[in-house]
Amino acid sequence: MKMKKAKKCVICNIRKGRRFCIKENDFICSRCCGLIRDTQLCPSDCPYISSLAEKKEVGELPLYKVLMTTQKGSRSILVAREKENGNLQFISALVDEWKMGLKDCFGKHDVSKKEFNKLVARMPQYADAELNECREIIKRGILVAEAIGLKIPKEFRVFKYILGDLDKVEVTGSLYRCFECGKGDLPDDIVEQIKEVTRHDVAAGVCGTEKETMIYFVCDKCKREKEEEVGEVEEVK
Ligand SMILES: [Zn+2]
Ligand SMILES: [Zn+2]
Ligand SMILES: [Zn+2]
Known part of the structure; x- marks a missing residue:
């Protein structure tokens, strides 16, 4: 046998x-x-x-571009490195910061600069970004997706290496962050509420569509600032 x-x-x-x-x-x-x-x-x-x-440090290729879209809540991140042959390798990741976390990914191991720049031109909202900030948003996105029970896109495993070592990236504080400033923590009960809404929307297949549940949560600091603003306006009257 x-x-x-x-x-x-x-x-x-x-x-x-x-x-x-x-x-x-x-x-x-x-x-x-x-x-x-x-x-x-x-x-x-x-x-x-x-x-x-x-594990010994693997030499990382020099960065060519680190870009992120500026709109709050849904971030598209693009990290490209220049290869020895003059071409680029890149990873593109889409992170839904307010609900699903890391939800989409694609990349290329070898692409010409011309082709890459064509792709960038199609996304006018891209702005230069810090690699570490991008890594943190992506890692948080992974933790969110796992907390919700979503599968990490298969492509992410394939192209993740372009981001460099994610192990050193520390994700601290609440799972979801303040929707306004993107920095302040949200209390546990709010985080649970967001998870519940997201699971519901995912199950109903409406996440990212017009029919999704509209939510907006802010940290204590942003809440106070908003109250003060309202107060000032009333005083003027
Ligand atoms: Zn293992
Ligand atoms: Zn394998
Ligand atoms: Zn805030």
């Missing part, structure tokens, strides 16, 4: 899956394991996570 051959990795479906990944609940290859492994996102009992600490 022949031994059963090792099944293919469930992520890339190319190499043999020899590592059992607790998060995927299936066998994956060592390369994909290395790409998706993350100390904050993987279960702490994963036997492969400890090897991260010893």
